Amino acid sequence: MWMSDLAAASGLPVATVKFYLREGLLPPGEATGATRARYDDGHVRRLRLVRALTEVAGLRLDAVRAVLAAVDDDSRTFHEAMGSVHHRLTAEGAEPSAASIAQVDALVERRGWQLYDPNPHRMALARALDALAGLDHAASEDLLDDYADAAEAVARRDVASVGREDRVAGAEAAVVGTLLLEPVLLLLRRMAQEDASARMGDRGVSSAPTSRRRG
Amino acid sequence: MWMSDLAAASGLPVATVKFYLREGLLPPGEATGATRARYDDGHVRRLRLVRALTEVAGLRLDAVRAVLAAVDDDSRTFHEAMGSVHHRLTAEGAEPSAASIAQVDALVERRGWQLYDPNPHRMALARALDALAGLDHAASEDLLDDYADAAEAVARRDVASVGREDRVAGAEAAVVGTLLLEPVLLLLRRMAQEDASARMGDRGVSSAPTSRRRG
Secondary structure, three states: OOHHHHHHHHOOOHHHHHHHHHOOOOOOOEEOOOOOEEOOHHHHHHHHHHHHHHHHOOOOHHHHHHHHHHHHOOOOOHHHHHHHHHHHHOOOOOOOOHHHHHHHHHHHHHHOOOOOOOOHHHHHHHHHHHHHHHOOOOOOHHHHHHHHHHHHHHHHHHHHHHHOOOHHHHHHHHHHHHHOHHHHHHHHHHHHHHHHHHHHHHOOOOOOOOOEEEO | OOHHHHHHHHOOOHHHHHHHHHOOOOOOOEEOOOOOEEOOHHHHHHHHHHHHHHHHOOOOHHHHHHHHHHHHOOOOOHHHHHHHHHHHHOOOOOOOOHHHHHHHHHHHHHHOOEEEOOOHHHHHHHHHHHHHHHOOOOOOHHHHHHHHHHHHHHHHHHHHHHOOOOHHHHHHHHHHHHHOHHHHHHHHHHHHHHHHHHHOOOOOOOOOOOOOOOO
16 A cells, blocks of 8 residues: 555554654555555554554653564563563652662562562652652552552453463564553543542532533 | 752752742742742642652643642542543543444443543543554453453542542642552552463563463
8 A cells, every 4th residue: 555545544644654654663665666665554553553552552752662672573472572561661760768669579579479570660669659658648558459459450361361362463462452451441440530539429519510420 | 948958858959949930830939038938848748749740650741730730729629629630631632433432431331430521531441442443452341341340449449548638638639649549550560460471481481482381
């Protein structure tokens, strides 16, 4: 297909597709002349992935590039591809407090989780706990266990779903089936919070008119 | 306290604190001369919140500004403050497919969730489902129910924790206790995925491209 068909199939403007080509997020098409090239279904799929990573998962282009590098490295096992994607996306930052690191390590110990070492999630989680504690919302052991219960429930399902697929699909599946479900989980939590908050009984007690419907 | 003390107490460089002052993310101190001002514990707390929203929750400055506006509007109930924060943070985008909207509505109906209407989460979730379907990972009803189970479990806990507090603390608590726990939930899911993936048995077999144990 030509550039215009590719753009239409991916739902993106031609200018955006050309930008992704220049940025190396999309491999070049098969040249058919000085200024024309043909593209195939692989290009459509890659564009959909780039679009989903930017628009749905909210990643910046440098993060998208890192994710695609992990997807394209087919020497990796599914487990390694997923670890690579996760670790590339977990930002580094200041050294967290020893107390928060200890709290994370105790949680990992309680859960019996087998994790890569060194593990950027461990440090990022400790930094998040520091931030909560600094705002008088220190996360209790009990809260972390409840959150970990929920996280484990969805993670088991995620890995069982995508791990069955073959290796190359597996790397992309690790991205699609884990990363793109992150906003799904957060949106569902926000919806469930709205519902839980409405049920607490403080709805409608201010002057602001709000119409609300039942599911 | 002076600017230098404020910076030290918040863990931010003086230049960053001055930037936040210019951007209106931090209210001015009490002027004590042409170039000096005094700050108090409220400023320290606000800076910690801004820092957590940018560094932990990963928000851009315009999103931080929107969150602070909701926090500072003490005419709202807790429920409304939380709704306002959530709705400001859920990006608008292209119109999702009718099929995905119907899938979200069916889920909300099954859960019996009471939601604000119109609801940006509903559309954002439908867009995420479109993206997954476009990458051959259509989310099944079963997957959404499992995710909603996990989301409800943490949401009930979140709202029970922060809803007990008074109104003004409630607005900030809605931000801290819900928004700053989003990265905690995602990090725990990534850790749990690493563990689940490791248990599937394909770690460390990358040199043997065809070996992967089942189940």
